[in-house]
Amino acid sequence: MKNVGIVIVSHSPLVAQGAADMVRQMVGDEVPLAWCGGNPEGGLGTSVRQIIDAIERAWSDRGVAILVDLGGAETNSEMAIEMLEGDRAAKVVVCNAPVVEGALMAATEASGGASLADVRATAEELSPA
Amino acid sequence: MSDEMLLRAAIAAVSNTIAAHADELSELDAAIGDGDHGANMKRGFDAVAAETDLIAGKPLPEALKAIGTKLVMTVGGASGPLYGTLFMALGKELAQAPDDRAGALRKAVDAVAARGKSTIGQKTMLDVLYPVADAVAAPRPIEEIVALAHASAEATRERLAIRGRASFLGERSIGHVDPGARSSALIVEAVAGVVR
Numbered sequence: 001m002k003n004v005g006i007v008i009v010s011h012s013p014l015v016a017q018g019a020a021d022m023v024r025q026m027v028g029d030e031v032p033l034a035w036c037g038g039n040p041e042g043g044l045g046t047s048v049r050q051i052i053d054a055i056e057r058a059w060s061d062r063g064v065a066i067l068v069d070l071g072g073a074e075t076n077s078e079m080a081i082e083m084l085e086g087d088r089a090a091k092v093v094v095c096n097a098p099v100v101e102g103a104l105m106a107a108t109e110a111s112g113g114a115s116l117a118d119v120r121a122t123a124e125e126l127s128p129a
Numbered sequence: 130m131s132d133e134m135l136l137r138a139a140i141a142a143v144s145n146t147i148a149a150h151a152d153e154l155s156e157l158d159a160a161i162g163d164g165d166h167g168a169n170m171k172r173g174f175d176a177v178a179a180e181t182d183l184i185a186g187k188p189l190p191e192a193l194k195a196i197g198t199k200l201v202m203t204v205g206g207a208s209g210p211l212y213g214t215l216f217m218a219l220g221k222e223l224a225q226a227p228d229d230r231a232g233a234l235r236k237a238v239d240a241v242a243a244r245g246k247s248t249i250g251q252k253t254m255l256d257v258l259y260p261v262a263d264a265v266a267a268p269r270p271i272e273e274i275v276a277l278a279h280a281s282a283e284a285t286r287e288r289l290a291i292r293g294r295a296s297f298l299g300e301r302s303i304g305h306v307d308p309g310a311r312s313s314a315l316i317v318e319a320v321a322g323v324v325r
Contacts, residue, residue: 039169070294071207072207075245
């Protein structure tokens with residue numbers, strides 16, 4: 001079965017794409033990966049529609065871990081998870097971790113075949129309890 | 130007034146007041162956040178207003194859910210899911226208990242608090258919505274509810290931000306009205322003007 005997928009959500013598409021480039025360099029194609037950034041008009045912000053689409057692109061039946069930058073990215077990601085079709089919401093989590101370092105740690109863990117819970121825990125080790 | 134006429138009038142009133150105050154909301158946000166609250170809210174409510182015919186033709190609970198979903202999809206900031214949740218939860222509650230509008234409002238505000246992982250007293254829209262929900266339940270006269278909404282928004286000026294980007298400023302968040310509290314008061318006033 002495919003490894004756990006990673007989604008990177010930033011207010012800035014440049015930040016999201018840059019973080020995704022770094023993840024690709026680390027883990028190649030072993031991990032389903034998608035990113036999005038920018039509000040529905042292309043300015044700084046996030047878009048629930050784009051987050052839902054990114055989750056679909058990075059989909060794995062073993063789950064998807066989302067890394068976010070600031071408040072609105074987190075709130076919009078949680079909303080996007082609730083709006084997923086069917087029972088997919090139970091397999092998607094938002095990690096409480098810095099977006100760049102968290103994405104790299106999560107993807108590295110995922111590339112070894114780790115569970116969604118382990119991927120999330122590894123990313124969240126970066127955040128003080 | 131029928132629900133459809135009420136919805137048409139309320140959508141127009143809310144989208145007009147948000148458009149008229151968009152610059153002010155963004156200026157408030159620029160002081161303690163990222164400066165896009167007015168533009169985000171205007172984008173959201175313009176999108177709702179553009180679908181007035183579609184939305185107002187639905188039964189009230191379905192219409193409220195449609196408004197919430199539209200805001201979630203178009204606002205682009207944290208206020209999208211927060212206001213989206215307010216309207217979606219209001220629709221959901223009214224579908225279950227159509228005669229308890231005050232109870233539905235209270236539960237919808239609770240849903241916003243859960244969405245934002247916040248509570249009253251943290252310099253957010255909840256500082257307006259909770260007092261308003263209580264006043265609607267009491268019930269207090271409409272004029273009094275509108276005055277309370279504006280006074281509650283103004284009272285966020287002296288509070289310390291604990292949630293959202295304003296919390297990064299710590300003590301420096303004191304002295305500025307919360308933009309979400311201000312937009313909530315504007316929406317309350319617009320809706321009150323219609324149901325009066």
